[in-house]
Amino acid sequence: MNQPAKIKHALSVTREADFAAWYQDVIAEADMAEESGVRGCMVIKPWGYGIWERIQQQMDARIKDAGVQNCYFPLFIPLSYFAKEAEHVEGFAKEMAVVTHHRLIADGKGGLVPDPEAKLEEPLVVRPTSETVIGAAMARWIQSWRDLPLLTNQWANVVRWEMRTRMFLRTSEFLWQEGHTAHADRADAMAETLRALEMYRSFAEDVLAMPVIAGEKPENERFPGAVATYSIEAMMQDGKALQAGTSHYLGTGFAESAGIRYQDREGTQQFCHTTSWGVSTRLIGGVIMVHGDDDGLRVPPAIAPQQIVILPMLREDDGDAELLSYCEGLRTALAAESALGERLRVLLDKRPGKATQKRWAWVKKGVPLILEIGGRDAAGGQVSVLRRDRLWREDGKVNFVGMGRDAFIAAAPGEIEAIQRALHAEAAARRDSQIQRGIDSLDALADYFSEENRYPGWVELGWSRPTGAALEAVVATLKALKLTIRNTPMDGPAVSGQCLFTGLPAVERIYVARSY
RNA sequence: CGGGGAGUAGCGCAGCCUGGUAGCGCAGGUGCUUUGGGAGCAUCAGGUCGCAGGUUCGAAUCCUGUCUCCCCGACCA
Structure with missing residues (x-):
């Protein structure tokens, strides 16, 4: 935040001037998401959804590595399922969307209204979370101690009718994964609860470059119906905390209300001990507020939809073909390299338009490395490299660094990994100092x-x-x-x-x- | 849900108080010039003024209702 005044930042609002407005501006200028016209619901655009897909893919791998299997359960949950668990329904009652009819009828004024004849016998709740419906399935699936532990997860959308919404941080509908597991005893369930918590902690640190503190929530902050709730907490640049993931030990409460029982080795019926744990699209809001700066988003390379963008400085003349051919060769060579355990994601942005204008669009999207390639670079086998996390030079100029093509290709994986580390180190230093x-x-x-x-x-x-x-x-x-x-x-x-x-x-x- | 603010061209805004042909900047198209770093000049195109009613000869403007967004609160895995 201490840039010299002569720097002309890409955003019109700084974090210092108005953090909330800055947050909105980053999302708009990075083209991540927009309002939908439905209260509290957002349209997630390709750059925002691309980040979510990277999060999903890497989280899903970790979930599967832990032996958890993916399933899918219904969006609609009978109201009676909720009523079975008193604390749970009380915790969510005020924010549930309810389906009461299955048909519309003309109102005679050119509009449509729910058909009174088509009222549902029992209202259906649009899931705010799926403990109850998954519990009902577990009750069918579990008979014996041999069926345990039962480890399931689903990737889904959920709806919570929040009073006040904010893009990514608290939307009426959001995307998440919810893990639900059933165990023979408390020790095994608690071990799973803490395993999920540690999975979230390491994911936040290693993949999102977001330092977090993993710990237990006080009893007043527990998930409705939980015996113990754990969270990872991240510090945003305005010093506020964001609960970035939660893991709950649910005891036998949900098992008792849903009838999740098993016969133990001695032949006695026992209630299962269950857990649930989740992270959501809120993580993206956290990434914005941890890594963003006054020039827009900075995406950690591990979740960047594109890690390197090549911008040819097209002149709309005969030299363009040769320049594009050089850039295409560069792209192919880079895409064969690997960093952070995956092939590099490299985009050659051939769209018409000035390289400078496209550059600022990519800066605001936060792509880790930007290459601007002109005719002289192509002729001399050079590249001009801009690291998003080191955007400005001391003199206030954009910090492009010239390199030989082959040297850059060899160095690129290391640069990508260095940016991942640098973002984490910067965030950790800020967090620790605050x-x-x-x-x-x-x-x-x-x-x-x-x-x-x-x-x-x-x-x-x-x-x-x-x-x-x-x-x-x-x-x-x-x-x-x-x-x-x-x-x-x-x-x-x-x-x-x-x-x-x-x-x-x-x-x-x-x-x-x-x-x- | 309470208090405050807002909704007019793709984006950002003025016009509203005091009703009378819809404006500006950026972005976009075209032309020329320029261009190793966030270009200049000229020119063109683009809007049933959030939506629905009402008042009026006439509504972006006044009135009523409604939807959505932002800020503060309340609420919140």
Whole structure:
């Protein structure tokens, strides 16, 4: 954010000036998604969906590596399935879309209305999550201890009628994967819950280059019906926290309401212990707010639909054919190289138009490497390379670096991997510098999150793990400061000292932050 | 759902108060010049003013309703 004033950034709004407007601008200028005309629903455009496809593909591989099999369950869930689990229905009731009719009829005024004759016997809920319908299937599929563990996942859309929506972060309809597993006992189910959490943590770090803290949510933040909820929490550039993935140990509650039982080795009927875990298109919102800058998106190479874009500087004259031939050869040679365990994704952008204009479009999309190739490069066997994460030179000029063609081809995989690492390192350094420790009173906490401190980040506190009414009191105190407890980290040094809220000895640590 | 703001050409906006032929910038087409780095000049095209009613001789403009978006709150795996 400390660029000299002479730099003319690609976006019209900076993060510093208005972070929320900047976020919207990145999505629009990178052409990732747009409004659909339906409240809270978005059209995901090729660049945004391409990123999602990269996320899906790599997450799916990790899910399958863990022995989980993909299935697909219905979009519509009978209302009665929800009613079986009291906490669950209460948690979701206020945000469910409900189908009540199966036919329309003319209203006599040129419009259409639901046909009263076609009212459904039982309303159908558009799934906000699928524990109930998958639980019903598990009850049919599981008979014996030999059927366990049952490990399933589905890639699906879900609908939650949120009050306030934001592109990618909270949309009425979103895309996700939801893993659902059933186990013989608590230990096995908890191991699966934590395995999924670790899968999400490493995926966020390695693939999204997004540093996260994996930990357990406090009881007031638990998934409706869960016994324990774990999350990965990422810090956005405005210091707010984003819950980027969750994993739940559901105990036997869902098994009891859905009748998921098995006969153990001794012949006794037992309830299964179930888990569920998910990540969604929200991850893309996180990538934007962790890696984006005042020139638009910066996509980590591992999820970039294109990692290298070649822009020939077409002159619309006889030299173009030779230039394009050089660029095509360059593209082919690069596409034969591999980085991050995959072939490089290289696009030769032959569309008509000036290379400079196309360059800024790709800068805003955040493609990791841009090559601009002119006639002299082609003649001299050179390339001109721009790294998206090192866009500007000290003097305020665009940071193109000239290289020999063959040297670049040899170096490209290393550059792509270096960009992946650099984005992670930059985000981790920022995150670490914005975690405040040593705050020892409520006044100091309030002071730290005062208006003047614009991007305060997170505060790490010792925590006595209060429950029930004592926890509610803490939550209310924090709410007055617009703060929430994010999670208790899974690892780290032992704690000492007092809990700032209760005065009792601290037994673990928590992170407190503003959040999305 | 409460408070505030907005919806006019592909995009960004003015016009509305005080009703009278729909404007500007960017993007787009064409021509010329220029071009190793986010070009210049000329010219052309593009809009039932979110939608539905109402008032009026006449509505982008006034009134009512409605939908969508943004900000703040409430809510939120």
